[in-house]
Amino acid sequence: MTERHFHIAIVLIALCFVAFFATVVLPPLFADPDVPGAFAAGFVNPYASGYSADVFACWGILVTWVLHERWAKGVRGGWICVLLGVVPGVAVGLAAYLVLRTRQLTG
Numbered sequence: 748m749t750e751r752h753f754h755i756a757i758v759l760i761a762l763c764f765v766a767f768f769a770t771v772v773l774p775p776l777f778a779d780p781d782v783p784g785a786f787a788a789g790f791v792n793p794y795a796s797g798y799s800a801d802v803f804a805c806w807g808i809l810v811t812w813v814l815h816e817r818w819a820k821g822v823r824g825g826w827i828c829v830l831l832g833v834v835p836g837v838a839v840g841l842a843a844y845l846v847l848r849t850r851q852l853t854g
């Protein structure tokens with residue numbers, strides 16, 4: 748897989764996630780803009796709690812990686828990817844960071 752194909756693949760996956768998020772999550776959130784309630788709904792049962800805990804762990808790993816590579820390799824702009832990891836989600840933040848880092852480290 749070439750670097751270009753890699754970038755296209757991860758961007759398409761991130762865009763699919765954004766479309767899913769916009770279709771499934773945003774309408775109920777706009778109908779009832781209770782953000783803490785929406786957050787708590789991710790923990791309504793053991794299965795949802797497991798997925799939610801995984802998301803938080805992945806976001807923490809992303810933050811750690813971004814901070815590490817900022818100091819170890821001089822990758823800049825990772826903070827934007829960390830914010831994208833919060834909204835719309837870790838899939839978008841990670842995809843953005845992978846594109847950002849490969850462009851900076853190979854460019």
